[in-house]
Amino acid sequence: MVNYISANYIYPVITPPVKDGVIGFEPDGTITGVYTKEEAVELNITDIEYYEGVLVPGFVNTHCHLELSHLFKKIPQKTGLPAFVKEIVAQREQAEETVLSAMKEADRQMFENGIVAVGDISNVLASKVVKENSAIYYHTFVEVFGFDRPSKPIIDNALSICENFEPLPASIVPHAPYSVSEELFTAIRSVTRFKDILSIHNQETAAENEFFELGTGQFAQMYERLGVQKSTYHGNGENSLRYHLPQLPQNNLLLVHNTFSTKQDVDFARQQHGFVFWCLCAHANLYIENNLPDIEMLLNEDIKITLGTDSLASNHQLSILAEMQVIQEHKNISFDHLITWATLNGAKFLNIDQQYGSLQVGKQPGINLLNIGPDLKIGNHTKVARLV
Structure with missing residues (x-):
């Protein structure tokens, strides 16, 4: 019927x-x-x-941290990324039942908010039970980091997590340029398969670029506190994008946040990599850095933009509609562009556009109703x- x-x-x-x-x-x-x-x-x-x-069509959330859902309203706002990360580390470990209950509620919230597919960052296996019982499609990014540790144990652990996520799709990805060594990037490349899709937090804070360009700032101080030696890439006059992008395979790649990315960065990415998608997490950017990316510039550059919610540690809700709302509130972006970012582009990044992302015969993309007028x-x- x-x-x-x-x-x-x-x-x-x-x-x-x-x-x-x-x-x-x-x-x-x-x-x-x-x-x-x-x-x-x-x-x-x-x-x-x-x-x-x-x-x-149903919405596609290309960047989420389901594992951090139990930190809702636990992290202060507008502290900047280094202070935010410090709070995440301090508060992350909680009782298993607390974490699981929060993930289930976050999954339910995303489903009710019309989200049909999610690209989710995971560091452990905890979210599998939620994902395998969800009506939402999940691709799990098993995130690795390490600037002063041997890479083999890190990769071996990530491979074990990926295998245990099966039959759900998963791939190994770097956390961020300031937390992944050249050696670890090499290890990531060695285990990346042709079908894998990749993700990395990119230029989320001005301190990230400062660390690579000048070797100073909050990340330099963090390295010093941890007793980690800076590398030759820190203070070499080039920003973080120029460090990590040439080291990543030519697979579908999501650059997440891009709060301090410039036109020069877009030009560099275009020259270096043929499969880059740029993810905006506007609510999280305001929550952490109280800043937004140069969205008009990114739009004018005619690049592939997607939307993400980040986590409930850095957001008040997991809603792609809310991300569209805050972008339209701050920037003059048309509905045509916003809906493409929220649906088709995300599906293309996740390689699921044969089923999701557009209302076409034969697809099962989900159907959402928005109560907006002719304007x-x-x-x-x-x-x-x-x-x-």
């Missing part, structure tokens, strides 16, 4: 919006057709359920209802 729904606009994303269009779908969510109002009449399609608003402005009043 095919069900039919209609709204003021349908946004297939892959094609122009359809005013008063109709979507047909099977009980399992497989789309059977996207029709204009006139086509639906010609095909004698009846028993259509009508909604006020805009129908869009297509996302405001604080905007809500998402997951219909399929």
Whole structure:
């Protein structure tokens, strides 16, 4: 049996919006057709359920830390990244049942917020039980870090975690340029498979670039406190992107945050790597650094942008709609761009666009209803209802 729904606009994303269009779908969510109002009449399609608003595909959250969900409202805001990381380390270890309960609630929240797929950072196996019982598609990024430790034990442990995540998809990724040595990057390359997708926190704070360019600042102080020796890359006059990007394989790569990335960085990335996606986590950027990336510049550069929520340690909710809201509140970005970032681009990065990211026949992308008017402005009043 095919069900039919209609709204003021349908946004297939892959094609122009359809005013008063109709979507047909099977009980399992497989789309059977996207029709204009006139086509639906010609095909004698009846028993259509009508909604006020805009129908869009399910959202794709390309950057999350499900493991940190128990730190909701535990970390002070606007302290800067080094202080934020220090708090994460200090408060992360909690009772297993506390961590598991918080992850389940975060997964439920994302599902209700219309999220159908997530790229999730993990350091341990704890989230597997939640992911394998979730209606959401998860790709797990098993994150490694180490600047002064032998790389083999780090990689061996990451490989063990990846294997234990099976049959769920997982890949080994570096944490950030300031926490991964040249040797560890080499080890990551050695275990990266052709099908793997990669992620790295990039230029989230001005202190990161300062550390690489000048060898000074908060990360230099952190190294000193920990007794870690700086490398020749720290203070060599070039920023962090120029350190890590040439060391990463030519797989789909997500640069996360990019709060202090410039046009020169975009140009460098374009020259160095053919499969780069740029993830914006606006609420987390404001929560930690009280700053936003140069989103207009990134848009004008015509690069592939995705959206992420980061974690409940650095956000008030796990909602891609909320990320769209805060971007539209601070920047003049059109709905067309925002919805593409929130759906199709994320699906392309995760290599799941054959099923997710757009309203097309044969796909099971999920269908969300946004209660927005013909001006297509996302405001604080905007809500998402997951219909399929």
